[in-house]
Amino acid sequence: MTRENNWIRITKAENFPLREGRPVSLGGVEIAIFNLGDRFAAIENKCPHQGGPLCDGIVAGTAVVCPLHGWRFDLDTGAATRASLPVCVTIFPTRVEDGIVQVNVNGGSRIEMEDAA
Amino acid sequence: MQRLVLVGNGMAGVACIEQVLKLAPSFDITIFGDETHTNYNRILLSSVLAGEKSLDEITLHPLDWYVDKGITLRLGVRIVDVDADAKTVTGDDGSVVEFDKLLLATGSSPVIPPIAHASKTGVFTFRNMGDARALLERAGPGVNAVVIGGGLLGLEAARGLQVQGCAVTVIHLVDTLMERQLDPTGGTYLTRKMERLGMRVLLSRRTTAVLGNGHVQGVELADGEQIDADLVVIAAGIRPNADLGRKAGLIVNRGIVVNDYMETSHPDIFAVGECAEHRNVCYGLVAPLLEQGKVLAATITGNRGPVYEGTVEASKLKIMGVDVFSAGDINEAAENESVRHEDPSLGIYKKIILAGGKLKGIVLVGDASESHRYMDWLRTGADLTAKRKHLLFPDPVEDVGFDVAAMPDSETVCGCLGVSKGAIIEAIHAQGMNTMAQLKQVTRASTGCGSCTNLCEQLLRAVAPRFEEETKSTLCACVPFSYEQLRDIVLSQKLKSVQEVLNIYGNRKGCEVCKPALSYMLDMVWCGEHEEDRSARFINDRVHANIQRDGSFSVVPRIRGGVTSPGELRRIADVAEKYSVRMVKITGSQRIDLLGVKKADLPKIWADLGMPSGQAYTKGVRMVKTCVGTDFCRFGVQDSTSAGIELERRLENLYTPHKTKMGAVGCPRNCAEATVKDIGLIGQEGSWQVVVGGAAGKKVRKADLLITVESTAQALEAAELFFQYYRENANYLERTYDFVERTGIEKVRKDTVYAPEPDRKKLLDRLERSKAIAKDAWLERETPFHPTQFTQIEPMEKVLV
Structure with a gap:
């Protein structure tokens, strides 16, 4: 995968209510973007369990809880917390410029899971 | 057997007797108390008034304890005379009792300022269980209450009365609330907080008279203003009860003078607690009284050695949601420097006073979460030179467990009883404790004002081999209170948003368990007039449809009583076709379910149906x-x-x-x-x-x-x-x-x-x-709660893959 920066301007920051997520499709990649108050977080919008839309989950601090079966993911690392399984979702860097939320769609990263497995 | 007589069945005296029993269980002990209740936690009377605790819950020593220890208990008897030569005390019932050692723990009495007609019916003090009972009986909605005195006790009483439903006015003589503990700025922050709770606060005002014909109807101030009142509480300070000391011929200043061994000027008479004066100070808080008790117990049992050298006093206002903490010397003398932080909109004010690189005093309003750290610096006299950049803001800690781990063993956990972290851990290991009840019984930690309960529980959780949760079921670890407690908190503290509850009483984060529960509670308590926070709602309640396993939604319109019409059925059929609904299903509740709907289509479908939400x-x-x-x-x-x-x-x-x-x-x-x-x-x-x-x-x-x-x-x-x-x-x-x-x-x-x-x-x-x-929730199709409530965000630019 290319690691070149590819910052995509998404939408105005106010389109993301505080502590909620919204879905966006970027070139076929489904991403959930969350407003955490002091920053934005972007993760793959698909729970590795049964594909639940993580954008619709309740935000608990810096984690999001999948609305289907309660799997919980850390928004900073993408790792499933509180789960016995070593799974994760891809996270994407975000930034805000001129009030527009941007996502680096090529900057997706996943934590290494081999150790845990 | 030596006869030991204790006059005063309160916290200080009985705590000292407990220590005496540990050291020398052979005394023949008699205790006189002029109240009719066994020893209770006087500090928590304000919690009783605020409805947080019942009178039974604040009992410290039930009758059984006295019986077990072989103590002769005389309740409702006031000792009116001491004969130091004949070694006798005389009760107001005429009884005369001989002693070998006499312990005076007579406490203090409320000061009644010169106010005309202050003895009218309806004027109270707030000092003992009888006062609390009387206030609870009379307080209620529609009752106007005036509290004279804006100190610690006055404010706690005022808040308690308000929680009971009274409209409360606080009248304070000087221009700063709690002026003994706060500087003027801190006082202003506190005033604002009390006013936000709905209280009227009058500063720099002197009450001159209680008005009314027999029963109180109001008070009059020095400037002539009259304030209606059905109930007046005077909380203008306390005075040591030193009369018996005088009668016994002891040296008495403001209180009965004691030395570092807690001895008075008579070899067989001792004094402890609020009635005693040590190095010119009469203490009115619980921690020093207990320290004194330990020293005195050693002296009285012939183990003279430990000395009491005074206590750094720390005060904490016990009003839920109003954090006020003060300790040490808070005066800004020339040689002192002060470091402060203010956030007016959050209502946070912190000030610490330093001299020679050491902490001298602390004032915290609005956020007292760091008080343990400061108290440790204050007690140990730690050199803070290297910490100057991080005095008021520690590195943020991720979770509470880390916080406990980071505390040094020497740090005091329970300020009231003087129990350190190390002592608690040692006790947990030594006794194999697993519950808070055991921890309280063995170490006494958290049995004073109770503000360290959470800390103790964290320690127990971290150290105890088989930690057992207290039987009280808490809503969630994020906000560790029972559902009933939270409902009372929300109501009494006038909390209207989920985040507010989490910020003050929880871990500020919340989770999928507590957030929807709190959302419901706020809606119910405030009959819909809460601050709705959709982020605290499950997705179904954000978009008013039931999420399905593929992330699509289902739509069930309201069909009251299961009775529909051809017109409605036609519209439902049209909608199902227009939006390619994947399944049309008759439900078990006599309704029709449209399954497999995209979130973005929901508002359009609701509009086309023209039927209200079925709340399915x-x-x-x-x-x-x-x-x-x-x-x-x-x-x-x-x-x-x-x-x-x-x-x-x-x-x-x-x-x-x-x-x-x-x-x-x-x-x-x-x-x-x-x-x-x-x-x-x-x-x-x-x-x-x-x-x-x-x-x-x-x-x-x-x-x-x-x-x-x-x-x-x-x-x-x-x-x-x-x-x-x-x-x-x-x-x-x-x-x-x-x-x-x-x-x-x-x-x-x-x-x-x-x-x-x-x-x-x-x-x-x-x-x-x-x-x-x-x-009808589906009306949000016309006025969405948030502009992007139902939308998939469209990126502003195309992605080149």
Whole structure:
């Protein structure tokens, strides 16, 4: 995968209510973007369990809880917390410029899971 | 056997006796108390007044304890004389008791400032259990209360009275509340907080007279202003009860003078607590009294050696949601420097005073979470030179567990009882403790003001091999209070948003368990007038549809009583085709479910349907299932269809702790299965049975009979009474069948249909208030709660892959 920066301007920051997520499709990649108050977080919008839309989950601090079966993911690392399984979702860097939320769609990263497995 | 007589059955005296018993269990002990209660936690009287604790809960030593220890207890007897030469004390009942050693722990009395007619009925002090009882009896909604004195005790009393429903005015002589503990800026922050709680605060005002004919009707101030009052509390400070010391010929200044061994000027008479004066200081807080007690116990039992060298006093205001902490010397003398932080909109003010690189004093208003750290610096005299950049803001800690781990073993956890972290850990290991109850019993930690309870619990959790949660069930680890406690907190602290509750009483984060529960609670407590926070709601309640396993949604319009029309059915069919609905399903609740709908289509579908939400996605009023009643059925004896539709119309759009399914049937054949519904109306010849707590789901339960009534109007009212009672008293996610079993149908009846008329009216009034605000959630298609509530965000630029 290319690691070149590819910052995509998404939408105005106010389109993301505080502590909620919204879905966006970027070139076929489904991403959930969350407003955490002091920053934005972007993760793959698909729970590795049964594909639940993580954008619709309740935000608990810096984690999001999948609305289907309660799997919980850390928004900073993408790792499933509180789960016995070593799974994760891809996270994407975000930034805000001129009030527009941007996502680096090529900057997706996943934590290494081999150790845990 | 040596005879030891204790005068004063309060915290200081009895704590000292406990120490004495540890060192020398051979004394013949007699205790005199002029109150009629055994030793209780006087600090918590304000918590009793604020409804957070009952009078029983604050007992420290029950009667059994005295019996066990072989102590002769004389309650309700006031010692009026001491003969130091004859070594006797005389009670107001005429009894004379001899002693070998006498311990005076007579405490202090309220100071009554020169106010004319201060002895009128309705004027109280706030010092003992009798005062608390009297205030609780008289306080209530519609009662105007005036509190004279804006110190620690006055403010706690004021808040307690307000929680009981009184309209409260605080009159303070000087220009700063709690001026002994706060600087003027801190006082201003505190004033603002008290005012925000709805209290009137008058500063720099002197009360000159109590008004009224026999019973108090108001107070008059020096400037002539008169303030209405049905109840006046004087909390203008305390004075040591040193009279017996004088009568015994001891050296007495303000209090009975004691040295570092806690000895008075007479070799066999000792004094401890608020009545004692040590190095020119009379202490009025609990921590020093207990330290004194330990030293005195050593002296009195012939183990003279330990010395008491004074205490750094720390005060904490015990008002939920109003953090005030002060300790040490808070005066800004020339050689001191002060470091401060202010955030007016958050209401946070912190100031610490340093001299020579060491901490001298602390003032915290609005956030006292760091008080332990500062107290440790204050007690140990730590050199803070290297910490100068991080004095007021420590590195943020991720979770509470880390916080405990980071505390040094020497740091004091319980300031009242002087128990360090190390001592607690040692006790946990040595005694194999696993519960808070054991920890309290062995170390006494957290048995004073109780503010370190959480810290103790964290330690226990971290160290105890088989930690057991207290039996009280907390809502969630994020906000560790029971559902009932939280409901009281929300109400008394006037909290209107989920985040506010989490910020003050929780971990600031919350989770998928507590957030929806708190959302429901706020809605219910404030009858819909809370600050709605959709981020705290489950997705179903953000978009008013039921999320399905593929992330799509289902739509169930309201079809009241299961009665529809050709026009409605046509519209439903058209919608199903237009939006390619994947399945059209008749539900078990006589409704139609459209499955497989995209989130973005929801508002359009609702508009095309032109029907209200059926609330099939939420913990709320689902449906009233009906039979055809008298209209068509040849067996029907009651018009169950109309009754069911009317019931649904009355309760629709309201939310409940869990889903509420109802049924109405026109005869005992029960075709719409009303006996297994949360609320059921069962028609019979000339009457209705109203049944509650039925279930036909995971659990099957036949509903209990609530009441049998003659008219449909009465049946509907009974259903409404139960409905609101369930809304207010069930735990979140508790179905009626669990709620009714837990509560007991007898109590449910007594609190609803058989409640006195005013109570029934109150229940119905609150239901009415909620209904007045409740509206069809699907109207958000026209006025969305948030502009992007239903939308997939479209990126502003194309992605080149």
